[in-house]
Structure formats: C-alpha cells, structure tokens
Amino acid sequence: MGCRRKKKSPAVLSYEFVIQNHADIAIFLVICLLLGFTFEVSAKYAIVFIAVQYSVTCTTDGNSKQFLFYESGPKDIATIFFYMLIAINLHAVIQKYILDKINRYLHLSKTEHSKLNESGQLAIFYLFSCIWGATILIAEEFTMNPISLWKYYPHSYMLFQVKFFYICQIAYWLHALPELYFQKVRKEDILRQLCYICLYVIHISGAYILNFQHLGLILMIPHYLVEFSFHASHLFYLSDKNKQKGFTVWALLFILVRLFTLTLSVLAFGFGLARVENPGFPIAEGNCSVLPVRIGCLSVVCLTQVWMMWKFINFQLKKWREHVKKQIPPQKITPRKNKRTKKKPYRANSVNGAAKLKGGQSPRIRKSKPV
Incomplete structure (x- = not known):
C-alpha cells in the first residue's frame, strides 16, 4: 500500500512559518505579558501594557x-x-x-x-x-x-x-x-x-x-x-x-x-x-x-x-x-460578400454515379465484343 507524503513543516522564523503561525505568536506574547502579574517585580512593568x-x-x-x-x-x-x-x-x-x-x-x-x-x-x-x-x-x-x-x-x-x-x-x-x-x-x-x-x-x-x-x-x-x-x-x-x-x-x-x-x-x-x-x-x-x-x-x-x-x-x-x-446592444457583424466570385467547376449531370445527357437520357452502355 502506498503511503501519503507528509508536508514538510516550514523552518522556524521563515516566511511561511510566520504567515501560518502569526496568530499563535501574538497570543504567546499576550500570555507572557499576563504572566508578568504573577511576580511582584515584573507586575509593575506588565501593568503598563495591559492597564x-x-x-x-x-x-x-x-x-x-x-x-x-x-x-x-x-x-x-x-x-x-x-x-x-x-x-x-x-x-x-x-x-x-x-x-x-x-x-x-x-x-x-x-x-x-x-x-x-x-x-x-x-x-x-x-x-x-x-x-x-x-x-x-x-x-x-x-x-x-x-x-x-x-x-x-x-x-x-x-x-x-x-x-x-x-x-x-x-x-x-x-x-x-x-x-x-x-x-x-x-x-x-x-x-x-x-x-x-x-x-x-x-x-x-x-x-x-x-x-x-x-x-x-x-x-x-x-x-x-x-x-x-x-x-x-x-x-x-x-x-x-x-x-x-x-x-x-x-x-x-x-x-x-x-x-x-x-x-x-x-x-x-x-x-x-x-x-x-x-x-x-x-x-x-x-x-x-x-x-x-x-x-x-x-x-x-x-x-x-x-x-x-x-x-x-x-x-x-x-x-x-x-x-x-x-445597455448598448452588441452590433451584429455580417460577413462582406466579395464581388469576385469564383466560378464553380463544370460537373457532369449524374445520378448515383451515372452520367446523363441533356433531356435526362443516359448514354448507352457499349456491349463488349466476344473474343
């Protein structure tokens, strides 16, 4: 069975690390300042930030x-x-x-x-x-x-x-x-x-x-x-x-x-x-x-x-x-007709591959002579 590769965690204090964990870094600093009230020496400095x-x-x-x-x-x-x-x-x-x-x-x-x-x-x-x-x-x-x-x-x-x-x-x-x-x-x-x-x-x-x-x-x-x-x-x-x-x-x-x-x-x-x-x-x-x-x-x-x-x-x-x-409706662009039109090549009148003469008569089929 194949195993999924785990994404590598970014290096500490790198660009991606700060982006992903900036809120955690901020709350860590807040907790450090709040913990300053636990000691009398640091309380007089911590109160300046909070109060x-x-x-x-x-x-x-x-x-x-x-x-x-x-x-x-x-x-x-x-x-x-x-x-x-x-x-x-x-x-x-x-x-x-x-x-x-x-x-x-x-x-x-x-x-x-x-x-x-x-x-x-x-x-x-x-x-x-x-x-x-x-x-x-x-x-x-x-x-x-x-x-x-x-x-x-x-x-x-x-x-x-x-x-x-x-x-x-x-x-x-x-x-x-x-x-x-x-x-x-x-x-x-x-x-x-x-x-x-x-x-x-x-x-x-x-x-x-x-x-x-x-x-x-x-x-x-x-x-x-x-x-x-x-x-x-x-x-x-x-x-x-x-x-x-x-x-x-x-x-x-x-x-x-x-x-x-x-x-x-x-x-x-x-x-x-x-x-x-x-x-x-x-x-x-x-x-x-x-x-x-x-x-x-x-x-x-x-x-x-x-x-x-x-x-x-x-x-x-x-x-x-x-x-x-x-509000303005788009204008319809119509293709311009060229004055010079190519003549269609002559095609013989044919129906199902059989050529026809004028009047709709089909040419006679020549019989092959016996050898």
Missing part, C-alpha cells in the same frame, strides 16, 4: 465627590502594542471561523476572495466601533451641547471609555499594517490599503494627542457608519451581483457625511477654537489651540475630504460607464 495609564482623581468645587479621569502620555504606546496583539488574534479568529467558511460556500475567484476578506473584516470593525462610539456620545451627551467642543477646551482629562476607545482604534489600524504581510495581500491592493490605513492612524492619533477627542469622536462615528454601509453592500454584491441597491444608500450617506465633516471642522477650528486661542502654546497644559495647529488640522481634514470626494466621483463614473456599456 490604561495616567489616571487623575479630581473633585468638584463645593462637593466631596471624586471623579476619575485619564490623560495621554508616552506610556500609552505600550498599551497600544498590547491591544494590537489582541487585534491580530481577533482578526485571525474572524478570518478562520467566519470568512473562510463563507468563501468555501460561495466558491469565489481569487480576486473576489481577497475583496470579501477585506470587506468582511472592515464591516465587522466599523459596526462594532459605531455601536461603541454611539454609546459614548449618548452617555456623555457630547452631541447635546456642541458648544462644549471649544468652550471647555482643552479636553486633556478623559473618561475611561473615551481613552480606551481611542487606544483600541489606534491599535486596530496599526495592526492592519503587519496584516498586509500576514494575509499575503496582492501587490495591486497594497498601495490602496496602505494609503487609507495611514490616513486613519494620522487622524485618530492627531485628535488623541492634540486633545481634540470630542471633535474626533463626533466626526468618526458618522464616517464609520458610511464605511460600514459600503462594505456591507459590497458583501451582498459578492454574494449576488443583482443586489446593488445598497450602493445607492451609501452614495447618499457619503455626500451628507462629507458636508457634515467640512461644516463642523470649519465651525470648530475656524470660529469656536479661535475664541480660546492660547498665544503662549503651553504644552504642559495640553492647550493646542494656536493658529498654526488649527490651520494645520483644518487643512488636513479638508484635503482628506476633497481626496475622498475625488475618489468617489471616479468610482461613480466608472460604474456609470459600465452600466452604459451593458
């Missing part, structure tokens, strides 16, 4: 009640690294137990397979972030009092939910960078994905470091809602090519959110924060409401919105051209 840092206790005037707030600082880098490892594991779990099963069920091509993986991961993340961010906005009543975006600036003191939300957001988008390597993303898709990942990291980190957390949170949730509608529509489209109504809803939401983002950014950076402008720029106080910072932030937001609208218009024009091509 949210820079807690501040404040009391209100005339009231003995204490409130716990948090600030930002360099130790947040360690916390972001820990939750980036968590995001890598969650990414692998979603890929293995949800998206791979959907791919096997739909029997998609390689191109559609990669698109489904990207849209599936992002749709789940956007939906979760929308729900989480909306609960924070409702609980803290940020939307009920928009003047608080600049009236009580700087927002250097954050509640636990706000700081933890920003740490998880930065950790997720940073984890997407090594995932380009782990997921073997196609070369033609790397530049596009790298572009929007870097934009997310720059905008969210900038809002967190410059103490624009409230403004960033209000702008982030509608944007995530639009992105969720797009990727959800894309998933339905991959399952059935006739399901395209979701893209119409996404297009309307996209334009409305772009207008909302530009309007609120100009109102906040151009008018509201100008009233609390700080000419001294004291970094220790966290007040970044100075003219260069406000102009820089407003320019980045406006350029990003213009770039997104440009991509949106090109996308819609491409879809419109494809729709027009489908």
Whole structure:
C-alpha cells in the first residue's frame, strides 16, 4: 500500500512559518505579558501594557465627590502594542471561523476572495466601533451641547471609555499594517490599503494627542457608519451581483457625511477654537489651540475630504460607464460578400454515379465484343 507524503513543516522564523503561525505568536506574547502579574517585580512593568495609564482623581468645587479621569502620555504606546496583539488574534479568529467558511460556500475567484476578506473584516470593525462610539456620545451627551467642543477646551482629562476607545482604534489600524504581510495581500491592493490605513492612524492619533477627542469622536462615528454601509453592500454584491441597491444608500450617506465633516471642522477650528486661542502654546497644559495647529488640522481634514470626494466621483463614473456599456446592444457583424466570385467547376449531370445527357437520357452502355 502506498503511503501519503507528509508536508514538510516550514523552518522556524521563515516566511511561511510566520504567515501560518502569526496568530499563535501574538497570543504567546499576550500570555507572557499576563504572566508578568504573577511576580511582584515584573507586575509593575506588565501593568503598563495591559492597564490604561495616567489616571487623575479630581473633585468638584463645593462637593466631596471624586471623579476619575485619564490623560495621554508616552506610556500609552505600550498599551497600544498590547491591544494590537489582541487585534491580530481577533482578526485571525474572524478570518478562520467566519470568512473562510463563507468563501468555501460561495466558491469565489481569487480576486473576489481577497475583496470579501477585506470587506468582511472592515464591516465587522466599523459596526462594532459605531455601536461603541454611539454609546459614548449618548452617555456623555457630547452631541447635546456642541458648544462644549471649544468652550471647555482643552479636553486633556478623559473618561475611561473615551481613552480606551481611542487606544483600541489606534491599535486596530496599526495592526492592519503587519496584516498586509500576514494575509499575503496582492501587490495591486497594497498601495490602496496602505494609503487609507495611514490616513486613519494620522487622524485618530492627531485628535488623541492634540486633545481634540470630542471633535474626533463626533466626526468618526458618522464616517464609520458610511464605511460600514459600503462594505456591507459590497458583501451582498459578492454574494449576488443583482443586489446593488445598497450602493445607492451609501452614495447618499457619503455626500451628507462629507458636508457634515467640512461644516463642523470649519465651525470648530475656524470660529469656536479661535475664541480660546492660547498665544503662549503651553504644552504642559495640553492647550493646542494656536493658529498654526488649527490651520494645520483644518487643512488636513479638508484635503482628506476633497481626496475622498475625488475618489468617489471616479468610482461613480466608472460604474456609470459600465452600466452604459451593458445597455448598448452588441452590433451584429455580417460577413462582406466579395464581388469576385469564383466560378464553380463544370460537373457532369449524374445520378448515383451515372452520367446523363441533356433531356435526362443516359448514354448507352457499349456491349463488349466476344473474343
């Protein structure tokens, strides 16, 4: 009996080894950091990675009640690294137990397979972030009092939910960078994905470091809602090519959110924060409401919105051209008749091999003479 050859396991720390076991490597590092709490010496270092840092206790005037707030600082880098490892594991779990099963069920091509993986991961993340961010906005009543975006600036003191939300957001988008390597993303898709990942990291980190957390949170949730509608529509489209109504809803939401983002950014950076402008720029106080910072932030937001609208218009024009091509019926190509026609060679009239003369008479058969 013949025996099957076992596949050779890749060499340790080789390209294939890291690709196949990146989630196990990440969970191993997470367990090592958690085991750091077992010893008193290592616990003070492990807590920097796991727990949210820079807690501040404040009391209100005339009231003995204490409130716990948090600030930002360099130790947040360690916390972001820990939750980036968590995001890598969650990414692998979603890929293995949800998206791979959907791919096997739909029997998609390689191109559609990669698109489904990207849209599936992002749709789940956007939906979760929308729900989480909306609960924070409702609980803290940020939307009920928009003047608080600049009236009580700087927002250097954050509640636990706000700081933890920003740490998880930065950790997720940073984890997407090594995932380009782990997921073997196609070369033609790397530049596009790298572009929007870097934009997310720059905008969210900038809002967190410059103490624009409230403004960033209000702008982030509608944007995530639009992105969720797009990727959800894309998933339905991959399952059935006739399901395209979701893209119409996404297009309307996209334009409305772009207008909302530009309007609120100009109102906040151009008018509201100008009233609390700080000419001294004291970094220790966290007040970044100075003219260069406000102009820089407003320019980045406006350029990003213009770039997104440009991509949106090109996308819609491409879809419109494809729709027009489908509506035009293909022209039937008829072969041209050559003027010079070859004359058919003369063939004798014959029926079943017997030649006939004019009038249908067959020639007489000559009798052979007897010898």
